[in-house]
Amino acid sequence: MLTTMSQIRFPLYCCYASSSSSASLSETKVLNGNPGGTLSARQEIRLGLPSKGRMSSDTLELLKNCQLSVKQVNPRQYVAQIPQISNLEVWFQRPKDIVRKLLSGDLDLGIVGLDTLTEFGQGSDDLIIVHEALDYGDCRLSIAIPQYGIFENINSLEELAKMPQWTEEKPLRVATGFTYLGPKFMKDNGIKHVAFSTADGALEAAPAMGIADAILDLVSSGTTLKENNLKEIEGGIVLESQAALVASRKSMIERKGVLETTHEMLERLEAHLRASGQFTVTANMRGSSAEEVAERVLSQPSLAGLQGPTVSPVFCKRDGKVSADYYAIVICVPKKALYKSIQQLRAVGGSGVLISPLTYIFDEETPRWRQLLSKLGL
């Protein structure tokens, strides 16, 4: 059923259960967790993780790779521990409920997609993104229209908005699960005659079913759009999303231990994510001194490493004398630039090149931590 923009506003903290039989029931307040406002007295720190769906196993995998394995007795038990961090409880929840419970103060930290965070966080300044790029769950929230019929030659949001078909009486009908971001995006883009309808999934069917003219949904590979004869349009991307670590401002400031736990999680995540894009490369080079070898290595654009190459003499004994004719160099190289780096190493005399995976890179204090402290006014 089609609803107009003004009909699909869903309040964030509470809604009213409707009942045709009882006037008093229609005033019953239904909350998304605790009424918020004051912090509850619990001692434990709570981290919300996706209980199901495509984010759930990738989240557990990421934490495991940060040496933060989640110990869950069985998959239907919704509370678990991360033994590496004392006093931390993991609670498995649906992604939208993680955001709601961060807002209500029932969770302190959570991992969700930026799309869910933006839709259900609705701009609340209590939600602080600690790490915005956990490198999985990549997708975009995007408008799509049919490839056929009156839309055949429409390829941009501007062209869509200008179509003479949309009037006050007969607006552009958009089906979406994003009932906050959808109307906001249209309003921000000055598009007037729009009406939204909502559904829980399989939105790509709506145009062919005659329910909607366009949809606003997540796109990743684009296969679902293609299989349903839909296309994205220029200017139609509302946001780009991937998994993010989020924390409640109030918890970080007021609840004992939350800021320290956030710091530890951020450090471990950053160390793992930085390392996962790099290899360690070791090679031998003939040379007259460490400086001369370093100069040759640094003459190549892909061999600078994190802070420059480590160059160490390789000693050997010849005619009873110990000398260093060779030097071992160690650098970090982005995985994507591996082959180019090997070519450059060979070009400056490198041989015996060894490549090993990197597990963690703990650098100096991360800029994200400084940004977090400044957002908290600390």
Ligand SMILES: Nc1ncnc2c1ncn2[C@@H]1O[C@H](COP(=O)(O)OP(=O)(O)OP(=O)(O)O)[C@@H](O)[C@H]1O
């Ligand atoms: N096709 C996709 N490819 C990659 N990531 C996606 C895709 N669709 C959704 N996501 C990301 O994964 C998150 C969870 O999506 P998922 O479909 O698993 O759960 P949901 O949509 O919240 O629940 P459900 O589909 O069961 O109602 C989304 O919020 C988004 O960040």
Ligand SMILES: O=P(O)(O)OC[C@H]1O[C@H](OP(=O)(O)OP(=O)(O)O)[C@H](O)[C@@H]1O
């Ligand atoms: O671009 P693609 O790689 O094809 O992915 C996009 C699809 O993935 C999500 O659906 P999901 O699988 O979660 O099903 P749902 O509609 O039931 O939520 C999203 O809502 C799209 O329908």
Ligand SMILES: [Mg+2]
């Ligand atoms: Mg889904």
